[in-house]
Amino acid sequence: MQKQIKLVRRPVGTPSKEDFEFAHVPVGEPEEGEVLVKTTYISVDPYLRGRMNDAKSYVAPFELDSVITSGVVGQVVQSKSPKFEKNDVVTGSLGWQEYSVAKESEIRKIDTKLAPASAYLSVLGMTGLTAYFGLLDIGKPQEGETVVVSGAAGAVGSVVGQIAKVKGAHVVGIAGSDEKIAYLKKELGFDAAINYKTEDVGTALRNTCPDGIDVYFENVGGEIGEAVLPLLNKFARIPVCGAISAYNNKEADKGLRVQGYLIKTSALMQGFTVGDYASGFKEGSQALAGWYQEGKIQYEETVTEGFDQTIEAFLDLFQGANLGKAIVKVSEIE
Amino acid sequence: MQKQIKLVRRPVGTPSKEDFEFAHVPVGEPEEGEVLVKTTYISVDPYLRGRMNDAKSYVAPFELDSVITSGVVGQVVQSKSPKFEKNDVVTGSLGWQEYSVAKESEIRKIDTKLAPASAYLSVLGMTGLTAYFGLLDIGKPQEGETVVVSGAAGAVGSVVGQIAKVKGAHVVGIAGSDEKIAYLKKELGFDAAINYKTEDVGTALRNTCPDGIDVYFENVGGEIGEAVLPLLNKFARIPVCGAISAYNNKEADKGLRVQGYLIKTSALMQGFTVGDYASGFKEGSQALAGWYQEGKIQYEETVTEGFDQTIEAFLDLFQGANLGKAIVKVSEIE
Known part of the structure; x- marks a missing residue:
């Protein structure tokens, strides 16, 4: 079993703890073309607030009683895809949970020699x-x-x-x-x-x-x-x-x-x-990585430790407390 | 002598008659490269309100105690320019007065066979x-x-x-x-x-x-x-x-x-x-004239008769009274 965070009530005004709930659910088993990813970092972002409303926007609203999703970095612990191997570090839009079963099309490998893994949720993401x-x-x-x-x-x-x-x-x-x-x-x-x-x-x-x-x-x-x-x-x-x-x-x-x-x-x-710019992501990522390597772009993170603190880390965004990218560290990369 | 209309007070809120004054001034004499134009039509436009404030905008504010200017159609009564002859019908940004001395660069000839002269203040202007x-x-x-x-x-x-x-x-x-x-x-x-x-x-x-x-x-x-x-x-x-x-x-x-x-x-x-589009005026004018001739674009005018009614015609704009282009007819074309 693992922990996950679900939206159980649509926030009215500023979100509060009561809008969310921890659940214990099975870890899940990858099928052909899927991998099991152990969550390393979770990105918490202001735009997620909009998805908590039941309103037409540029992305569909979160469903009630379903797991919240956002940018995640994780490590492959089991692969049934020829594209990924055990221990690959990957990123994608995945659930607020300790483990995710991901289709191979939902994730991509990242290069942790170029930059720390968490940078792929901020400056390189x-x-x-x-x-x-x-x-x-x-x-x-x-x-x-x-x-x-x-x-x-x-x-x-x-x-x-x-x-x-x-x-x-x-x-x-x-x-x-x-x-x-x-x-x-x-x-x-x-x-x-x-x-x-x-x-x-x-x-x-x-x-x-x-x-x-x-x-x-x-x-x-x-x-x-x-x-x-x-x-x-x-x-x-x-x-x-x-x-x-x-x-x-x-x-x-x-x-x-x-x-x-x-x-x-x-x-x-x-x-x-x-x-809107999906067709340019490759060009943009290369430019950002180049500037990062040249030292022209630095980044800062506000890292909250522990999956249990994810909701607090999200709520803190609306207090203006974080410097740079707000992320939650869920586990170590092995 | 001729009549002209000056701005004598900057309007606060909705403009009123008291913001303007009629003056009697000499008709003026064209010098080399200039023509004397008898005013036929004056264009009254909502955007002129902005120029009556003493504030930075996309065009300079009107000066107090100076004649107001806007789009005008008129007829050349005396020419000291090789580019214009007596009786040419012209348009340009000229004063709210019965006659204007205009530099040849300030006006251009219009073709009254293509459309009535006043159209050059609306659909073709x-x-x-x-x-x-x-x-x-x-x-x-x-x-x-x-x-x-x-x-x-x-x-x-x-x-x-x-x-x-x-x-x-x-x-x-x-x-x-x-x-x-x-x-x-x-x-x-x-x-x-x-x-x-x-x-x-x-x-x-x-x-x-x-x-x-x-x-x-x-x-x-x-x-x-x-x-x-x-x-x-x-x-x-x-x-x-x-x-x-x-x-x-x-x-x-x-x-x-x-x-x-x-x-x-x-x-x-x-x-x-x-x-902002001055470099495209020729292309735009040709397209509009083409659609006008094909009957694809019609226009309507609210014509106020008489120079003495110019201020009222301008004030009426803010009552939503006019249909189509608001113009003042000052004289007949000969």
Whole structure:
């Protein structure tokens, strides 16, 4: 038997422990073309909140009384596929459980010599690709332009800012603690960083973006996203990746209407999800791995130890507590 | 001497007569490379409201105590340019006055055999080009897709809907009177039209857009623009042309935040102004003239007679009174 985590109630507003339940279920047996994977790391991500609602979105909602799924790194313990061998380290979208039976098409091998296994849930995984495509395909930063990113110390935002630096932009991050601000400036090379909890964001943006804002990578929405609007330059671009400030709202999310700002500046706002770019994943992964090896992109993790802490690690995302990618370590790689 | 209209006070909220003043000034004398133009038609447009504020926008604000300018059609009465002869009918951005001295680079000749002179202020002028580029460059309607346009009976909206029909889309217009609704359906061939003053726009959109909305051409902003959001299809496009509902707001324009909707559908919102497409004006004008000659694009005008009525004609725009392009007829072409 093994433990797994099921969604038993759709959260109203901020999720709570009572929305989830641990279950004891059989480990399962792989059939032809399948492997049994022992879970090493589980990725906990803000976007999962959206899948907990019973609403049409870009991915189907989670079913009630079913196991939650997200990005997972694990190790093959038994293989009935010619493509995988015992002890291969793999990644895929798998369940919040200690062991998963996975079809060979659901997982891919990862190279733990290139980077630690957990990096494949962050900078070399979906969050890195999210940053890559949102920034480069929609944001299109040019050398010397100003790029602002909110949620800058998070898994996506930290990669956005570093790619923008690679592209020669003036990069300003917005985050929620002095520790994060210091990390962005000292470790990641951001040109400036703003603590939205202690500074007036509008004033701080005017001070740190003397030439206006060309690209705003939106991770948080709400009032932070609005503070950017008066500073947009002509033909500014806003990749809209997330709106974590609104994910737990019970009421409709209301604020400044953007139309007037977009007209004045001929600016573009575009929502996206990494799945829109599936055909480019190989190219994006190679670029990210290259920058990682050259030391141009670093990453940080907030690692929570133990499968039993998975729900807490998820709930912590909405407290703004994590620096970089939030993951849960379930077991050691052998 | 001649009459002209000056802006003497920056409007607060809805403009009023007291913001403007008639002045009596000399007619002026053309120098080398200039012509004297007798004003035939003056274009009154919602976007002029924005230029009356002292705020950075895509065009410079009007100066106080100076003549207001907009699109004008007129006739050359005296030419000191080899490019123009007496009686040529011309168009350009000129003053709200009975006569203008214009540099030869500020005006261009128009062909009144192809269409009535006033059409060069609407379907064959800047409003037609606004519809053309906003819809085709940003909206990119495909055959069989659903296009919704607000301000549908207005100068821009009516052309947007007709071009969308040329492109094979299912076209739904939103306007503010039963007369306008009948005009859109019976005269312009819209598939459906919604009277926002008597119908619940959200319900009416669900009924008239059974396959969702692929393109929303935004002319009005406010609650009408919001009613569209829940119906957007994946990869929907929203050209943001105007937000007339907010132009006279004294307070910040607040409403539903769009981020969540854009993320769910990977939708794009892009502000624009016709000036962004200056390099394509020739191509756009030719396409519009071709469709006009083929009878695929019709236009309607609300003509106010007499220069003295120009201010009223402008103020009427914000009452939603006009059908099609609002123009003022100042004199006859000889």
